[in-house]
Amino acid sequence: MKKYLLFLAVIVCGLCIQCSSSEDNDSFVDIDAPSNPSRLIASEVTETTLKLAWDASTDNVGVASYSIYKNDIALKSTSSTTTVIDNLLENTNYTFKVKANDAAGNKSGFSNSVNVTTKFSSVLQAESGSIQNYVGNLIDNFPGSSGDNYSEPNNSELTIWQNGISFMLENKLNEAITEFGKLAYQVIEFTDTSLGTAVFYIVKKKTTGTNYWGVYVFSKTPVKSNLVLMAPHSKYDTNTGKQALYCFKNNQAKALLLNGTHRCNNSSTSSCSGTTSACGSSSSYRISDMAHTTTSIFQKTTDILFNTDVNSVFVQLHGFGKTASDPYVIMSNGTRETPSTDYALKIKDELLIEDNSLTFKIAHIDTDWTRLIGFTNTQGRLINNSSNPCNSNAGSSSGRFIHIEQEKSKLRDNEDAWKKMSNALKNAF
Numbered sequence: 001m002k003k004y005l006l007f008l009a010v011i012v013c014g015l016c017i018q019c020s021s022s023e024d025n026d027s028f029v030d031i032d033a034p035s036n037p038s039r040l041i042a043s044e045v046t047e048t049t050l051k052l053a054w055d056a057s058t059d060n061v062g063v064a065s066y067s068i069y070k071n072d073i074a075l076k077s078t079s080s081t082t083t084v085i086d087n088l089l090e091n092t093n094y095t096f097k098v099k100a101n102d103a104a105g106n107k108s109g110f111s112n113s114v115n116v117t118t119k120f121s122s123v124l125q126a127e128s129g130s131i132q133n134y135v136g137n138l139i140d141n142f143p144g145s146s147g148d149n150y151s152e153p154n155n156s157e158l159t160i161w162q163n164g165i166s167f168m169l170e171n172k173l174n175e176a177i178t179e180f181g182k183l184a185y186q187v188i189e190f191t192d193t194s195l196g197t198a199v200f201y202i203v204k205k206k207t208t209g210t211n212y213w214g215v216y217v218f219s220k221t222p223v224k225s226n227l228v229l230m231a232p233h234s235k236y237d238t239n240t241g242k243q244a245l246y247c248f249k250n251n252q253a254k255a256l257l258l259n260g261t262h263r264c265n266n267s268s269t270s271s272c273s274g275t276t277s278a279c280g281s282s283s284s285y286r287i288s289d290m291a292h293t294t295t296s297i298f299q300k301t302t303d304i305l306f307n308t309d310v311n312s313v314f315v316q317l318h319g320f321g322k323t324a325s326d327p328y329v330i331m332s333n334g335t336r337e338t339p340s341t342d343y344a345l346k347i348k349d350e351l352l353i354e355d356n357s358l359t360f361k362i363a364h365i366d367t368d369w370t371r372l373i374g375f376t377n378t379q380g381r382l383i384n385n386s387s388n389p390c391n392s393n394a395g396s397s398s399g400r401f402i403h404i405e406q407e408k409s410k411l412r413d414n415e416d417a418w419k420k421m422s423n424a425l426k427n428a429f
Contacts, residue, residue, distance in 0.1 A: 184209030237319035274376035334380030339399025350424035374403035
C-alpha cells in the first residue's frame, strides 16, 4: 500500500511540474531587442539606384525584419540583409542606416550610417520621330488640378536654371546639361524626321525628378528666329499646349514654353495681383498658375529670352468659353498702347484670311473692352517693362507680347483649327 501511494505521489508531482512548465511558457514575454546591424555598406551606385548590405543582427528569439532609413526617415522594410534602393535623384547626397526588428516589436539601435552621392549623367540624349507626338505625350502626363505636385523654385534653383538656359542659348550643351542635371532636368536632342533634318533641344524633367516646372523646347536652327510660343495653361485651356506645339513645329520658331502642371495644382496662392474663378470661387491665383506668378521657372525663362534677344516676340495662347456677347478672339499686347510694330493687328489680319467668320476684340483698339485682356499676366508685365511684374500693370507697350484668347471650335478644337493660327503666325512674322 505504501508503495502504491508513493507511486501516485510521483505521478502527481510530475504532472504538477509539467503544468508549471506549461504555465511558464505561456507567460513568456520577449523584451530583448536584437543586436544592432553592423558593417552597413553601399555599392552598385548609379544615377538613381544603389544597393545596401549589412551583417545580420542576433536575437534571443529571432530577427523578423530590418527597417531601412533614408535621411533619418523610414523608407522600407526587408527580411534580407541586402536591399536595392531606387527612385533616387542623380548627383544627390543621401544618408542611410538600418534597424533590426523581432516578432515581438523590439527594435535594435541603428547600424553605422553610410553617406552616398548618386552618380551624375552629363550625356546628351538623342531621340527622333515626331516632336509633336513626343512633347504631346509629355503634356498629356502633366499633373492635374490637385495633388500639390508643383513647388516653387528657390533662389538657388532659379540661378542654376538661368545658367542652364544661358548655356543653351550659347550652344554650350555640356555645360547646360550639367546645370539642368542639378535640378533633375535633362536635355534631349530631338530630330524630327517629318521635317527632314530639323533638330530641337527639349529641356524636361527626368523621370525620377520631382520638379514639375514645365517643358522648354528650342530650335537648333530656327526659321522664325524672333518668334517665341507660350502656353501657360495647357492643362486648363483645352488644347492650347498642343496648339502652341503645332505652331512651334510648323514655323520652326525660336522657342516653346509650356507649363508643367494644371494651373490649380498647388493649393497655395500667388502674391501677385488679380483674381480668378478658374479653381472654384473667385480667389487669388495659385502659385502653379504660370501666367500669374513671378517666382517660377516659366517666368525666369521668359526673362532670359526677353533680355538675350531684343527682337524676340512672345505669343501666348489661351482659351476661353465664349458667351453670346463675346467675339471668337480677344487679343492684347498687355496695355492700351499701340506699339510701333503692331503684331496683334497683323495676326488678326492673317487670321481673317484663314477664316473670315472670326470676330475680334483688341484691347488697344477696342479700349472699352475689359474682358480677358491679360493685363495681370506676369510675362506680359515683364515684357512691357513693368517696374513690378507681380503687382503693377505696364504703362507702355514694348510691342513684344501678344496675349491671345481663343474660342475652342474655330481655333483650338483639332489640327485643322490649329493650322489657322499656325499659318497666321507664319505670315505675320
